[in-house]
Amino acid sequence: MKKLSRLVHFSLTAMFCSVLAVPAGAVVGGRVSRDPDGLRRAVVRVENSAGELCTGILVRPDVVLTAAHCVVDAAAYKVVGVDRRFRAQAVGVSAALLHPTFVQGTTPRTQPGVDLALLGLRQPLGSSFQPIDLAGVTRIGTGEFVTLAGFGVTRERAKGTARVLRETQLVALGPVRVRNHVFVVADPDRLAESDGAGACRGDSGGPLLVETAFGPRLVGIVSWSSGAMTSRQQTACGGLTAITPIQDHLQWVVDGTMHLSGQNWTSASGSSSAKGRGISR
Template identity: 60%
Template sequence: MRALPTLALAVLTLIATPAWAILQGSASRDPNGLRRSVVSIESSTGELCSGVIVAPDVVLTAAHCMTDRAAYRVTGLSRAFRQQRFNVAALAIHPTFVPGTTPRTQPGIDLALLKLNRPVGPEFLALDPTQAGRIDVGDGVTIAGFGVLTERARGTARTLRQTNLVSLGPIEVANRVLIVVDRDRLAETAGAGACRGDSGGPILAATQTGYLLYGITSWSSGPLRSRQPSACGGLTAVTPLVEHLGWIASTMRGLSGLNSAWSGN
């Protein structure tokens, strides 16, 4: 399967917003599943994003989720799906990120790392970002997040949902992102994908032994043939981790100390 040849041009004509829930996704109810690694991030101003645990006290998310002058709180789910809350003690935003720009005009890298005030504990599972590989055209991926079930149903946020998408490959508009879409709809008409609340959530590759973390959700758009303005159900744009492992590793060492799980020592 090939990426749509006019995809980059089409993106410029779409409404693209930060991916604030998994549209047409299913609730994640497996106590040994993605609830162990995927968390929600909420600011004191009420903004909601998603993130993924990458060390016992470090969460990876999207940079645009962390630009408010606010306090931030991370919430994970116990085996019984009860909320476990952690405060953000420090954060690092990728140095190329430019605050105040829209997702499709953002020239920098939409990644941020958060240090929590305490480790998440043994109920949770950190996903090693250094194991990230490249996602090729036609590869299947899983996305997960705490966003809304449908674009206008804001009350449906804060439930962990996941869905499976397929890669159309990378595009470069203002920066380089990977585009993933509903396998059946291919972004032509409304289908599954990220929506409001899913920014910062993980893009994963499923294996026989678990999930590999490959990227972070940055923004979403409506379908190419939408008659009404929409920010969901079309393209889901991913910041691929394999291209930024140097910054991730060095920043995690700075946040967690030289004995960090990813320090290489």
């Protein structure tokens, strides 16, 4: 624990200044999630017609929580889940609700707002899927173990490894404020000093969860990731994973979820707070 404390208190600032940090992608060092009753019931892919990939988590049968920077392209979006028989189920996205403080055109690490978005689906994904319970959203402290899940690549530029749900265990390093407030996690053995497990390209919007006696509880949503301090090449994988803590913004998530759920959206106009930025129909 001395090593963990030393990294948290003395090394994080230097790391943010020296490593490349970009929107997160696939899970590095993770295992394939094969349990039909496990995280695959709630964790989904977010894809658009421009070929971009992110991850998200169901918070209602027809609403997905993800990162705001995942839905800013002028493109058509869909959400893809994998059912209990491991068959892909796709549903179109009809509306996107971005957190009102999110600043479009900035990178996740440098933008001063909150990197969260809710997606309203044209219809529920189906009975094979089970949304995460927002009533169970929780916080974590430094040193706690958490689970990261995502559909990203397993290493930089390995595009063929994406679109497979993987999960890995990480350790919480603590809260950090760059331009916004994030919570940072890393490989418990490497602590981002050398390449290890973490988010990579395609994991943005994916959930960070903590296991409890009552099942998994949502902690945060992946915003960006970086390479380790000793990475020999610029990479967005294997170092730090930064998440937006949901407890800090839970009321917005709950209100937005209720606003979007059950509505058959056909246009981006609905209210001034529900603009479908980045959603093409």
